[in-house]
Amino acid sequence: MKVKILGLGHALPDKILSNKDLEMMVDTSDEWIKERTGISERRIGEKDITTSDLCEKAAHHALLKAGVKPEELGLIVVATVTPDMLFPSTSCIVQDKLGAYNAAAFDLGAGCTGFVYALSMAEKFLLASTHKYALVIGADMLSRITDYTDRSTCILFGDGAGAAVLGKEEGECGIIATYLGADGGGAGLLYMPAGGAKLPPSEETVKNRLHYIKMNGNEVFRFATRIMGTVSDKLIKMAGITYEEIDYFVPHQANIRIIQTAMKKMDIGEEKTIINLERLGNMSAASVPVAMSEADEAGKFKEGDLILTVAFGAGLTFGGALIKW
Ligand code: ACO
Numbered sequence: 001m002k003v004k005i006l007g008l009g010h011a012l013p014d015k016i017l018s019n020k021d022l023e024m025m026v027d028t029s030d031e032w033i034k035e036r037t038g039i040s041e042r043r044i045g046e047k048d049i050t051t052s053d054l055c056e057k058a059a060h061h062a063l064l065k066a067g068v069k070p071e072e073l074g075l076i077v078v079a080t081v082t083p084d085m086l087f088p089s090t091s092c093i094v095q096d097k098l099g100a101y102n103a104a105a106f107d108l109g110a111g112c113t114g115f116v117y118a119l120s121m122a123e124k125f126l127l128a129s130t131h132k133y134a135l136v137i138g139a140d141m142l143s144r145i146t147d148y149t150d151r152s153t154c155i156l157f158g159d160g161a162g163a164a165v166l167g168k169e170e171g172e173c174g175i176i177a178t179y180l181g182a183d184g185g186g187a188g189l190l191y192m193p194a195g196g197a198k199l200p201p202s203e204e205t206v207k208n209r210l211h212y213i214k215m216n217g218n219e220v221f222r223f224a225t226r227i228m229g230t231v232s233d234k235l236i237k238m239a240g241i242t243y244e245e246i247d248y249f250v251p252h253q254a255n256i257r258i259i260q261t262a263m264k265k266m267d268i269g270e271e272k273t274i275i276n277l278e279r280l281g282n283m284s285a286a287s288v289p290v291a292m293s294e295a296d297e298a299g300k301f302k303e304g305d306l307i308l309t310v311a312f313g314a315g316l317t318f319g320g321a322l323i324k325w
Pocket of ligand 1: 027028029032033036037111112113151152155190215217218220221224254255282284312313314
């Protein structure tokens with residue numbers, strides 16, 4: 001018995017924020033952003049759009065592709081660091097919007113690794129329960145917590161949501177291995193200082209711009225280039241395969257230089273690597289599932305293909321999954 005991805009879907013806001021737009025907002029240039037990150041533009045949600053709206057849209061597409069009805073779902077996990085509100089969880093809001101009344105629902109916070117964490121949790125849940133189907137969503141609207149006066153972060157992030165419907169099936173295809181990890185010692189490298197129990201919202205926190213993402217880009221970059229290789233090596237070993245057998249590599253879309261370092265280490269070429277950050281930037285927990293959904297929509301994944309996905313993010317967290325399509 002394996003847990004398979006039965007359907008993928010994604011949702012993106014219509015509004016485009018280009019590098020040229022950012023040139024008007026902070027001291028930066030299209031050339032610098034492209035060269036140092038590989039990003040040209042990203043999508044930003046209009047004021048009236050929330051994370052749960054993007055989740056709902058992505059989920060509808062995934063359910064349709066899977067041929068699964070909302071009421072057949074036993075679990076909904078939304079991986080996000082930008083929930084509609086601190087509580088209730090965005091997954092409960094999504095459950096209601098979909099009419100998925102038989103599903104347990106919770107949010108999961110693992111930064112950009114969130115979707116991979118959620119995939120692994122839902123896989124274990126399905127294998128250990130009588131439920132047949134689960135919905136896993138990676139969704140973030142980092143534009144809501146991005147400081148558009150900070151050129152070192154505002155050039156990176158975009159909004160989006162990606163969803164996968166999982167189901168149990170007999171046979172060889174499905175999730176073969178997952179590997180998750182964390183290094184809480186790096187918590188201070190990427191975080192939002194205020195708004196939680198430690199620094200509740202106050203005039204002071206707003207004045208000091210503490211409700212925005214703070215990041216030590218260089219340290220995160222160093223961590224990312226190292227950990228992508230470590231996670232991939234673990235998964236390859238766990239599955240007893242070689243890198244040559246990988247058909248597609250779906251990395252977290254943070255920076256083209258991080259992706260290229262990983263590709264080089266694994267000797268995986270461009271034709272096998274799914275990259276969408278040029279158009280969409282870093283969408284945090286949504287990056288991996290949107291990339292998978294777009295690749296699937298383009299007809300890339302064929303039955304039996306081996307897909308390796310690896311992510312890292314705030315926490316610091318890291319993880320990956322090996323999937324036989
Ligand atoms: N435009 C122009 N110049 C800039 C900009 C900008 N947008 N941003 C920084 N600079 C300047 C710096 O001030 C610095 O100038 P100085 O030399 O005069 O001091 C110079 O460019 C070099 O700065 P670095 O920070 O060393 O630039 P780097 O090439 O490392 O790129 C970046 C910075 C893009 C942030 C990179 O470090 C990175 O991608 N890090 C990883 C970030 C990441 O992946 N984060 C997401 C994690 S996942 C999650 O959970 C959200």
